[in-house]
Amino acid sequence: xxxxxxxxxxxxxxxxxxxxxxxxxxxxxxxxxxxxxxxxxxxxxxxxxxxxxxxxxxxxxxxxxxxxxxxxxxxxxxxxxxxxxxxxxxxxxxxxxxxxxxxxxxxxxxxxxxxxxxxxxxxxxxxxxxxxxxxxxxxxxxxxxxxxxxxxxxxxxxxxxxxxxxxxxxxxxxxxxxxxxxxxxxxxxxxxxxxxxxxxxxxxxxxxxxxxxxxxxxxxxxxxxxxxxxxxxxxxxxxxxxxxxxxxxxxxxxxxxxxxxxxxxxxxxxx
Amino acid sequence: xxxxxxxxxxxxxxxxxxxxxxxxxxxxxxxxxxxxxxxxxxxxxxxxxxxxxxxxxxxxxxxxxxxxxxxxxxxxxxxxxxxxxxxxxxxxxxxxxxxxxxxxxxxxxxxxxxxxxxxxxxxxxxxxxxxxxxxxxxxxxxxxxxxxxxxxxxxxxxxxxxxxxxxxxxxxxxxxxxxxxxxxxxxxxxxxxxxxxxxxxxxxxxxxxxxxxxxxxxxxxxxxxxxxxxxxxxxxxxxxxxxxxxxxxxxxxxxxxxxxxxxxxxxxxxxxxxxxxxxxxxxxxxxxxxxxxxxxxxxxxxxxxxxxxxxxxxxxxxxxxxxxxxxx
Amino acid sequence: xxxxxxxxxxxxxxxxxxxxxxxxxxxxxxxxxxxxxxxxxxxxxxxxxxxxxxxxxxxxxxxxxxxxxxxxxxxxxxxxxxxxxxxxxxxxxxxxxxxxxxxxxxxxxxxxxxxxxxxxxxxxxxxxxxxxxxxxxxxxxxxxxxxxxxxxxxxxxxxxxxxxxxxxxxxxxxxxxxxxxxxxxxxxxxxxxxxxxxxxxxxxxxxxxxxxxxxxxxxxxxxxxxxxxxxxxxxxxxxxxxxxxxxxxxxxxxxxxxxxxxxxxxxxxxxxxxxxxxxxxxxxxxxxxxxxxxxxxxxxxxxxxxxxxxxxxxxxxxxxxxxxxxxxxxxxxxxxxxxxxxxxxxxxxxxxxx
Numbered sequence: 001x002x003x004x005x006x007x008x009x010x011x012x013x014x015x016x017x018x019x020x021x022x023x024x025x026x027x028x029x030x031x032x033x034x035x036x037x038x039x040x041x042x043x044x045x046x047x048x049x050x051x052x053x054x055x056x057x058x059x060x061x062x063x064x065x066x067x068x069x070x071x072x073x074x075x076x077x078x079x080x081x082x083x084x085x086x087x088x089x090x091x092x093x094x095x096x097x098x099x100x101x102x103x104x105x106x107x108x109x110x111x112x113x114x115x116x117x118x119x120x121x122x123x124x125x126x127x128x129x130x131x132x133x134x135x136x137x138x139x140x141x142x143x144x145x146x147x148x149x150x151x152x153x154x155x156x157x158x159x160x161x162x163x164x165x166x167x168x169x170x171x172x173x174x175x176x177x178x179x180x181x182x183x184x185x186x187x188x189x190x191x192x193x194x195x196x197x198x199x200x201x202x203x204x205x206x207x208x209x210x211x212x213x214x215x216x217x218x219x220x221x222x223x224x225x226x227x228x229x230x231x232x233x234x235x236x237x238x239x240x241x242x243x244x245x246x247x248x249x250x251x252x253x254x255x256x257x258x259x260x261x262x263x264x265x266x267x268x269x270x271x
Numbered sequence: 272x273x274x275x276x277x278x279x280x281x282x283x284x285x286x287x288x289x290x291x292x293x294x295x296x297x298x299x300x301x302x303x304x305x306x307x308x309x310x311x312x313x314x315x316x317x318x319x320x321x322x323x324x325x326x327x328x329x330x331x332x333x334x335x336x337x338x339x340x341x342x343x344x345x346x347x348x349x350x351x352x353x354x355x356x357x358x359x360x361x362x363x364x365x366x367x368x369x370x371x372x373x374x375x376x377x378x379x380x381x382x383x384x385x386x387x388x389x390x391x392x393x394x395x396x397x398x399x400x401x402x403x404x405x406x407x408x409x410x411x412x413x414x415x416x417x418x419x420x421x422x423x424x425x426x427x428x429x430x431x432x433x434x435x436x437x438x439x440x441x442x443x444x445x446x447x448x449x450x451x452x453x454x455x456x457x458x459x460x461x462x463x464x465x466x467x468x469x470x471x472x473x474x475x476x477x478x479x480x481x482x483x484x485x486x487x488x489x490x491x492x493x494x495x496x497x498x499x500x501x502x503x504x505x506x507x508x509x510x511x512x513x514x515x516x517x518x519x520x521x522x523x524x525x526x527x528x529x530x531x532x533x534x535x536x537x538x539x540x541x542x543x544x545x546x547x548x549x550x551x552x553x554x555x556x557x558x559x560x561x562x563x564x565x566x567x568x569x570x571x572x573x574x575x576x577x578x579x580x581x582x583x584x585x586x587x588x589x590x591x592x593x594x595x596x597x598x599x
Numbered sequence: 600x601x602x603x604x605x606x607x608x609x610x611x612x613x614x615x616x617x618x619x620x621x622x623x624x625x626x627x628x629x630x631x632x633x634x635x636x637x638x639x640x641x642x643x644x645x646x647x648x649x650x651x652x653x654x655x656x657x658x659x660x661x662x663x664x665x666x667x668x669x670x671x672x673x674x675x676x677x678x679x680x681x682x683x684x685x686x687x688x689x690x691x692x693x694x695x696x697x698x699x700x701x702x703x704x705x706x707x708x709x710x711x712x713x714x715x716x717x718x719x720x721x722x723x724x725x726x727x728x729x730x731x732x733x734x735x736x737x738x739x740x741x742x743x744x745x746x747x748x749x750x751x752x753x754x755x756x757x758x759x760x761x762x763x764x765x766x767x768x769x770x771x772x773x774x775x776x777x778x779x780x781x782x783x784x785x786x787x788x789x790x791x792x793x794x795x796x797x798x799x800x801x802x803x804x805x806x807x808x809x810x811x812x813x814x815x816x817x818x819x820x821x822x823x824x825x826x827x828x829x830x831x832x833x834x835x836x837x838x839x840x841x842x843x844x845x846x847x848x849x850x851x852x853x854x855x856x857x858x859x860x861x862x863x864x865x866x867x868x869x870x871x872x873x874x875x876x877x878x879x880x881x882x883x884x885x886x887x888x889x890x891x892x893x894x895x896x897x898x899x900x901x902x903x904x905x906x907x908x909x910x911x912x913x914x915x916x917x918x919x920x921x922x923x924x925x926x927x928x929x930x931x932x933x934x935x936x937x938x939x940x941x942x943x944x945x946x947x948x949x950x951x952x953x
Contacts, residue, residue: 049808050779153895154666183665183896184835185911188879188889195888210808213838213881217889240883254809256816256838258880260861265820268658268845268860497723504678505738505789506711509703518728594773595727 003076004037005172005204006061006094011035011070013056030056032228033070040171043198043205045215045236047251048225057225058174058208062096063087075171092122095165097194099177101157105149111135111160112145118167138163138193155186162193172204179214191218213255216240224248276587283579288340290575291568295336298564304328308562309367325350326367339364339568363569368561373569376554383453384550387474387542388535390467394475396528399482404517406483407490418483425480434473434545441469451547470546474539478531485527486520493519522593526585533581537574625695626653627829628677628714628797633689635672635681635853637899644899646672646685648853654797654829654846659820661832661844661861663876667898669853670833674801677831678716679706694796712742715795719802721782725774731758731785732770735792742793753792761788761818780811784818791822798822799831804839816843837880841865849873852897852907855929859938867949869932869940872908874950906943914944 013031031053038044048054059065061072063079071080079090095118098104105114115134119126132142138159149157158178165173175194179187195218198205209215215222216236223233224245232245243249260267306323307314323329326349327338341347342362349356349365358365358372365372406418425433442450448469454462493499493516502512538552551570558566635647647669654660664670675681677691679698691698693714698706718724726734735754736747743750751770758766761784774782783803790798800819804812820843823830834840840847841861848858849870857870868874878890894911897903909915909922921927921943929941944950 049810155895184837185665185876185879185892185896187881188891189893191881192888192891211881212809213883216881216883217886236886251809252883254813255883256809256812256836256842258838258841258865258877258882260841260844260865263842265843267862270860270862497718497720498726500680501716501718501724501786501789502726502734502738503680504710504716506707506709506741506793507737508707515726522728593728595775 002039004073005040005042005075006038006206007071007073008034008036008057008061009071009073011057011060011067011072013053013060013065014068029228031060031067034225034228034230035070036223036230036233038172038204038206040204041198041202043195043207043218043220045219045222046206046208046225047210047212047215047222049210049251051227052225053228054208054210054225055176058176058206061206062094062174063090088122092118092168093170094172094174095168095170097158097161097165097173097175097178100181101154101161102181104161105157105164107149110146110148114149114160115145115164115167118164122168124168134163134167137166137197139189153186154182155189158182158186158190159193162190162197166197166201169201170203172206174206174208176208177210178207180209180211187214194218211255212240212251224251276583279583279586283583286579287572287576291339291572292336294568294571294575295339296332298568299328299332299335305367305562305564325354363572364565366558366563366565368563368566373565376566377551377570377573380549380551380554382455383543383548384538384552385536386453386456386463386467387470387539387548387550388532390471391474391478391539391542392528392532392535394471395478395482395531396524398475398479399486400517400520400524402479403483403486404490404513404520406487407494408513410491415487418487422480422483425476426484428477429541430473430477430539431541431545433477434470434542437469437473438545453548453550470542470548473545474535474542478535482524482527486524489520489523490516493517522589525588525592529581529585529588530578533577534574537577538570624655626655626692627694628831629653629690629692630673630677631690631692633673633676633691634687635669635676636686637672638684638686639900643686645853645902646899647676649689650848650850650853650855652848652855652858654831656796656827656829657823658845659823659830659832659843660846660848661834661840662848662850663834663837663840664850665835665896667852667896667901668850669899670850671801673850674716674799674831674833677797677799678710678714679703680710680716708742711738711790711795712793713795714797714799715790715793716799716801717783717786717790717803719805721779721786722774724786725782725789727774730771730773731777731788732772735770735785735789738789739792754788757788757792758785761785761791761822762814763788779807780814783807783811783815787815787818787822791826791828794826795828797829797831799833801833802835803832805834805836812839819843837877838882849876852902853899854907854941855939856908856942857940858929859932859935863932863935863938867932867938869938869945869950870908870942871912871914871944871950873940875911875913906941912944914950918943 011031011034015028015030017027034057046054046058056065060067063082067080071078073079074090074094082090112131115131116126119130131145135142135145140156140159149160152160178194179190182190191214194205197203207215207218219236221233222236222239224231224247226247232239232243232248239248240252243252306319306326306328309326310319310322327335338347342358342360344360346360346362347358349358356365356370358374361374363373363377366376369376402418406415409415438450441448449466452466454466456463499512499516502515538550538555540552540556543550543552544556554566555570558570630650630652633647633650637644637646650673652660662670662673672681676687679691681687687699690700693709696709698709725731732751732754735757736750739750739753755766755770758770763769763781763784774785777785803819804815807815816839819830822828832844844861847861847864848855849864849872850856851872857864857868857873864873868877875890875892879892881889892911897907903910905923905925906927912922915922927941927943929939930946932938932940
């Protein structure tokens with residue numbers, strides 16, 4: 001196995017309780033002792049139900065929140081304590097695509113401005129040619145650069161979000177539920193786009209999702225979380241064909257199968 | 272619950288301490304020297320020293336602040352012998368001009384201000400909570416336009432202007448209400464209310480404008496909410512649904528109301544001036560113009576304390592209306 | 600066979616009533632040439648354009664569509680719950696009464712008792728200031744003249760029926776004290792407390808985790824069978840549809856583009872959109888690329904000429920001009936009792952396998 005690009009080592013994250021007029025809430029152990037490696041160019045799917053800690057873990061990896069315990073290594077460097085310039089360097093190499101393309105783009109900025117943001121932050125060239133290349137790489141046209149987010153459909157907005165993530169030419173992208181807010185007919189477009197970009201650019205991908213069906217086609221490896229712990233991880237074929245953990249199996253069993261011949265409810269009578 | 276209130280009270284005390292320090296330093300480092308004002312003109316240097324000693328302003332500001340705090344809890348006595356002036360706890364300071372403790376002054380003015388504040392707040396809540404939801408129900412039609420236009424007009428109108436217009440119209444032109452002065456509730460409840468009608472309306476209407484706009488928007492949110500749609504889906508008639516929507520409006524309104532009431536109780540400067548009512552606002556203005564720093568610091572702190580207590584009360588009331596706040 | 604509905608100018612209405620051959624009793628819900636138009640800032644926006652469908656007791660009818668398809672407007676129109684900014688024409692026959700032809704005053708008593716509805720977001724659909732029990736009790740007493748104690752007993756009974764454990768105690772909890780799955784159950788309890796004949800479920804499992812989704816679907820189909828309700832399930836998820844639906848209507852841009860039994864739709868899709876949707880649905884077995892549908896979904900504000908699906912359709916080029924200029928009519932497939940599709944390409948042939 002090659003040297004991992006991103007390595008989460010025994011990561012834990014606890015949220016402290018909050019005081020209210022009527023007592024204080026309990027501390028929440030969102031992530032407990034999770035270790036996960038992602039190799040360069042590899043796609044790992046982080047799967048779990050709500051409250052499993054998958055989103056918190058991705059935020060720890062992105063350094064959007066700090067781990068309570070454990071280390072995060074990026075390309076061999078401990079980034080857990082990075083500040084200032086070091087953190088900026090990490091942000092250039094590791095970018096993010098958010099779930100909701102409706103709230104994650106500033107409605108008062110043109111697409112061009114949204115895309116130049118990260119370029120400016122890192123002092124990278126941001127001439128027209130760069131922007132044209134960026135926007136076409138996600139399947140949009142250069143003339144879209146002068147428009148505002150509300151002029152686009154959900155799928156197109158998510159393309160803009162992906163273009164923004166690509167702007168600094170990162171080595172890895174973390175995508176948090178990248179298609180769950182999109183229409184079914186658009187999901188495949190966006191998943192295929194992510195897969196193509198990964199193949200062209202040798203990107204490593206961490207796709208966070210609650211839907212095992214969605215990540216089936218794109219992931220090399222799958223990691224399953226439950227209640228803050230990693231219950232199983234392995235190559236995609238093995239997880240889907242022969243899950244070891246009973247929780248993984250129950251998740252797979254619960255996914256609706258788009259084939260009426262295999263359902264448990266009786267079929268309607270035919271003539 | 273009890274432990275929460277205790278904790279909040281401790282925090283509130285600390286905040287008040289900090290505020291008192293800031294207010295104290297701010298006013299006492301200002302250009303006006305209360306001792307010089309007190310000393311009169313001409314003022315001999317020896318006399319000035321005496322006055323300063325008497326007022327306690329010969330010590331440094333920090334020690335003065337500590338004296339002030341001590342006064343709050345155990346009271347203090349200025350000077351000695353026949354001239355001595357006692358200010359019993361809680362001593363919010365002493366007005367040498369009026370030879371009275373600020374606590375007494377505030378206490379004597381409180382009925383006026385409280386009458387103004389409670390009545391005005393009641394009017395504003397009544398008018399705002401009637402017109403706001405009404406405007407929301409008639410969204411886009413003339414009642415809505417009227418309420419929105421009217422509230423915009425009122426928000427932009429200064430209290431003194433509205434007060435003066437009211438006096439001109441109802442006092443002098445129509446001659447239906449008295450235009451100034453205050454009659455104690457205990458003397459004559461009728462006269463008390465009669466004298467307050469106009470100022471209540473002024474304070475009430477100006478604040479009602481904010482409530483109406485806020486309540487309208489909240490009501491629109493409520494009316495568009497899924498839970499009211501779901502309620503209609505069970506077969507509830509529109510009347511029932513609107514009643515439920517109004518309840519949803521009360522929760523955020525409470526916050527606004529609690530803070531507004533605290534603000535009003537700390538004195539309405541313009542309204543009191545316009546209607547020649549000697550409340551706390553009037554006391555503060557008098558203190559400022561006569562360089563009576565005791566009054567200025569005392570009333571400022573009194574206002575701050577009210578706001579903090581108001582905040583605490585709002586949080587507790589909020590919890591009893593909204594079950595989601597109750598259990599973290 | 601039931602008589603055809605009125606033959607409007609709108610394509611979808613020609614074959615007004617889709618009968619199911621084995622269910623010869625009257626449908627409990629029947630939409631006929633339903634049209635919904637919203638007043639927009641720049642003119643009227645059509646949301647539903649000539650929808651005709653029916654649901655029988657004990658049947659699960661799925662309305663499948665994406666954003667802009669008009670499926671939610673169809674649901675709200677069936678309840679008579681659209682805002683004043685919407686104009687509804689056509690008829691909504693609930694057990695024979697046209698909801699769209701009677702004044703609101705007469706609709707109110709039918710809601711909840713004849714036709715009830717559940718929503719996607721149960722937390723939002725339950726009143727945060729009232730206990731779950733109180734909301735169910737209120738709903739029950741709207742239609743039953745009983746005292747509070749009797750209503751409370753009924754609330755506990757129905758909470759127990761929807762699978763809330765320890766219902767006697769949980770009845771006094773507030774919605775925020777319930778877990779996501781339990782809230783969904785509580786909302787279902789509130790909807791079925793009056794034994795409605797029709798339950799409309801608007802994306803009832805979309806916001807849920809898969810394990811909870813499975814339980815809620817089982818609950819809904821169980822209630823359909825036990826109470827003999829008609830369940831109108833509105834969803835974008837073909838997996839869910841395959842699991843529970845008896846009849847399916849696929850909507851696109853405010854119209855039904857294909858309808859039929861679950862086997863008609865999954866085994867012999869006759870509209871390119873249906874087929875493309877099936878191909879684009881992620882599943883547990885296909886690895887690698889999914890067959891994406893190009894372009895963006897059409898909607899009332901962005902309505903292509905002719906067949907609304909033509910800009911995204913793989914077969915439009917083969918058919919040629921008709922797709923761009925002429926809207927296809929929903930027509931019965933030859934040799935089938937009730938499989939209909941609105942497509943120029945498949946009027947006289949089958950779709951090639953995807």
